[in-house]
Amino acid sequence: MIEQRRILRTALPGPKSAALAQRRVATVSGAVSGGNDLYIEAAQGAILVDADGNQHIDFGSGIGVASVGHSDPRVVEAVTKQAASYGHTCFMVSPYAGYVELCEELAKRTPGDFEKRSALFNTGAEAVENAVKVARAYTGRQAVIVFDHAYHGRTNLTMAMTAKVQPYKDGFGPFAPEIYRMPMAYAYRWPTGPENCAAEAFAEFASLAHLQVGENHIAAVVVEPIQGEGGFIVPAPGFLKMLREWCTEHGVVLVADEVQSGFCRTGKWFAIEHENVVPDLVTTAKALGGGLPIAAVTGRADIMDSPVFGGLGGTFGGNPLSCAAALAAIETMEVEDLAGRATQIGELLTERLTALAAKYPQIGEIRGRGAMMAIEMVATDGSKAPDAALTKAVVAGCGRRGVLMLSCGSYGNVIRMLPPLVTEMALINDAMDVLDEAFAEAIG
Known part of the structure; x- marks a missing residue:
């Protein structure tokens, strides 16, 4: 000890x-x-x-x-037991219960009382990238809207979605196309004051989305309920709810990137719950694995089932050791x-x-x-x-x-x-x- x-x-x-x-x-x-x-x-x-x-x-x-x-004792015990049994088979080749059990937990924990599906991956960036793939498959559209100060990962697509050049993007272009950046409701730095931030930021978002992209071209809006690398920016109250209503109106998939803010970190299981907003898809990683690498995309069943059979997956996605760790970590979060x-x-x-x-x-x-x-x-x-x-x-x-x-x-x-x-x-x-x-x- x-x-x-x-x-x-x-x-x-x-x-x-x-x-x-x-x-x-x-x-x-x-x-x-x-x-x-x-x-x-x-x-x-x-x-x-x-x-x-x-x-x-x-x-x-x-x-x-x-x-x-x-x-964490539960994580250590679960991983030790799983490692003594087997370490890898690839869920797409020889499936196992841990993957299914973790998807059941994700359906239970994430916001929304609708039927859900999940797919498991390795990193937060991989989860975000696959959420975009799913949204594009579901909507038949290509454009993705992200925000100032956003961080979504280090793959080519998620670098394009990430706002900050240094050190994440410098020298690594060209980047994936059809990514459009909108202002974040950053209350501390909003020019007309925090009391005006949510309404004005949303009005600017809606105007730019209409004029520069076109609502019928937008597959997804991807937003961190609390921006992580961008500075722990909490969007001004009401902004996320306005985004939810706009996405519903225009048939756009709302993706909550909860890679850093998810799994009890903010005082709720997911940070977006503080705004009483239910996203269509949620991306998770980091705390999910209790120290082992694992990530997930979870959301509405009709959206998650829309890609072609075999369109989602990966050799190590939902590795048995990581699934065991994640299930134990979730148990600790609940019990304690x-x-x-x-x-x-x-x-x-x-x-x-x-x-x-x-x-x-x-x-x-x-x-x-x-x-x-x-x-x-x-x-x-x-x-x-x-x-x-x-x-x-x-x-x-x-x-x-x-x-x-x-x-x-x-x-x-x-x-x-x-x-x-x-x-x-x-x-x-x-x-x-x-x-x-x-x-x-x-x-x-």
């Missing part, structure tokens, strides 16, 4: 991690990013143990993956009420971050839902100019003190917080104390 406590035994990085960092340079592509040189050899709950025995509080969860905590835990974590984070914002005017906004919270860093002159340099310095300061934080945002000026949903409140408070120290150090 790993004690759920931050412990620093060496300077960071320690000598063993530093040695591994040197070995990395010799063999790993320089194009693969790395947030730090702390090499992990064990993890449990919300604690990461590096090669030198230092214990770090994980506020990244492997970018939202370890929602049930590292080495991790949606409720996310709400509690969010309340404490909001309280602590509000106090920090009163102390540091560089925090322009606190936003998010549940255990998916963020702060946006800006200049203190009232201009809201993004402060990416301060963001980087604060994240680095947290890292030197044994708290793993992640930055994000189109302007690189957002610190996001994604602690495992099993994180003890004492650890949350400790991490917030460290964040305070890192701010004080960075500001000088």
